[in-house]
Amino acid sequence: MNWLDYTIIIVYLIGFVAMGYFFKENKDSKDYFLGGKSLGWFPLSLSTMATQLSAISFISAPAFVGLKANGGLKWLTFEFGVPLAMIGIMFFIIPPLYKSGIVSIYEYLERRFSKSTRKLISVVFQISRALGTGVMVFTMALIIQAVVGISFHWTLIIISIVTLIYSYQGGMKAVVWGDAIQMIILFSGLIICLIVGYSLMEDTGTFTGFNTERLQVIDLSNLGIFQGEEYGFWPMLLGGLFLYLSYYGTDQTQAQRLLSAKDEGTIRKLLMANGLLRFPVVLVYCIMGLIIGYLVSNIPEFYQSIQETTRVHYPAEYAASGIKPDLMMPVFITKYLPNGLIGILMVGILSAAMSS
Structure with missing residues (x-):
C-alpha cells in the first residue's frame, strides 16, 4: 500500500463521520430508531444484505470454495433457502409485526408474553451479538x-x-444509508477482484485443475450428517430456511430494518430484493473463490506469499497445512492489484466489517 491507498481509506472514514452529522436531526425516538418510517425498499434491501454479508464472508467464502478442504460450490446450497424464507416472512411474520407499531422486536415479546421474557431475550441477544460481532x-x-x-x-x-x-449521531437513517453505500463498495470490490483474477487466469492457461467435487453445487443423494457427511442438499436447504426465517424475521438487526419501512408494500419489495439478489452476490463470491484458488494452485509465487504470511503470523496453521486459506483474498489484493484499487478493496473489507 502507498499514500494513495491510505488516502482512500482516510477519505472513506471521514465521509462516514460526516454522514452521521448530516443525519443527526431526529425529531423523536421513533425517528431515531426507525428513521421516521420513511425509508424505501432499495436502501433497506442493501442494508439487510450488507449486515448479513460480513468481512468473514468476503474473506472466508472464496477461501472455502477455492482452497479449503472439502470446500467448493456446495456453499451455494445454503442460499436456496433464502427465497423460501422471504416468502414465509412476508406471510407469517410481517403482518402482525408491522401493524403492532413497535420499535423493537423485544417490545413485541413483552406484549405477547411478559416483561421478564423481553428482558431475558434482550440480554441473550446483546451477549450473542457482542460475541459474534467481536469475532x-x-x-x-x-x-x-x-x-x-x-x-x-x-x-x-x-x-x-x-x-x-x-450510528450514534445519525440513528437509523445513517445506519441504513451507510450500509447501502458499504454494500455497493463491497460488491464493486468483488467485481474488481473477479476481473483482475480472470485476466491473470487467462495468462496462465485454461481453467482446469480443480477436483470435480469442488465444482458440484447440488448433490441430492447427500443427506449430510444422516450419512456421516457434510453439506448435504436437503439438510442445508431446510437449515437455511429456518436460519433465515429466524434471522431476517426475528433478529433485531434485521427486524429493525423491516420496521423502518414506509409500509408493508415496501417490506415485501425489500424482502423480494433480498430473495432474488442475494444469490447472485454469493455466486460472485464463489466464482471469485474458484478463480483465485486456481491462481494459488498455478502461480507458485502466489502460493509462496500465502505460505510465508501464514508462517509469520499463523504458526499453528503453518505447521498443520502450510497455508491459511483465509489469507488468499488479502494476499491477492495486495500482491496483484495496483495502488488505488488496493485502497478500494481494503475499504471493501472495512465496509463489510462496519456493516456487521
Whole structure:
C-alpha cells in the first residue's frame, strides 16, 4: 500500500463521520430508531444484505470454495433457502409485526408474553451479538495486520469509533444509508477482484485443475450428517430456511430494518430484493473463490506469499497445512492489484466489517 491507498481509506472514514452529522436531526425516538418510517425498499434491501454479508464472508467464502478442504460450490446450497424464507416472512411474520407499531422486536415479546421474557431475550441477544460481532471484527483486523502491516489494535479502535460516531449521531437513517453505500463498495470490490483474477487466469492457461467435487453445487443423494457427511442438499436447504426465517424475521438487526419501512408494500419489495439478489452476490463470491484458488494452485509465487504470511503470523496453521486459506483474498489484493484499487478493496473489507 502507498499514500494513495491510505488516502482512500482516510477519505472513506471521514465521509462516514460526516454522514452521521448530516443525519443527526431526529425529531423523536421513533425517528431515531426507525428513521421516521420513511425509508424505501432499495436502501433497506442493501442494508439487510450488507449486515448479513460480513468481512468473514468476503474473506472466508472464496477461501472455502477455492482452497479449503472439502470446500467448493456446495456453499451455494445454503442460499436456496433464502427465497423460501422471504416468502414465509412476508406471510407469517410481517403482518402482525408491522401493524403492532413497535420499535423493537423485544417490545413485541413483552406484549405477547411478559416483561421478564423481553428482558431475558434482550440480554441473550446483546451477549450473542457482542460475541459474534467481536469475532468478525477481530478476525478481519488480524488478517489486515498480517497482510498490510497495520496493527490490529488500531484497526479495531478506528473501525469501532467511526461506526459508533455515525450510528450514534445519525440513528437509523445513517445506519441504513451507510450500509447501502458499504454494500455497493463491497460488491464493486468483488467485481474488481473477479476481473483482475480472470485476466491473470487467462495468462496462465485454461481453467482446469480443480477436483470435480469442488465444482458440484447440488448433490441430492447427500443427506449430510444422516450419512456421516457434510453439506448435504436437503439438510442445508431446510437449515437455511429456518436460519433465515429466524434471522431476517426475528433478529433485531434485521427486524429493525423491516420496521423502518414506509409500509408493508415496501417490506415485501425489500424482502423480494433480498430473495432474488442475494444469490447472485454469493455466486460472485464463489466464482471469485474458484478463480483465485486456481491462481494459488498455478502461480507458485502466489502460493509462496500465502505460505510465508501464514508462517509469520499463523504458526499453528503453518505447521498443520502450510497455508491459511483465509489469507488468499488479502494476499491477492495486495500482491496483484495496483495502488488505488488496493485502497478500494481494503475499504471493501472495512465496509463489510462496519456493516456487521
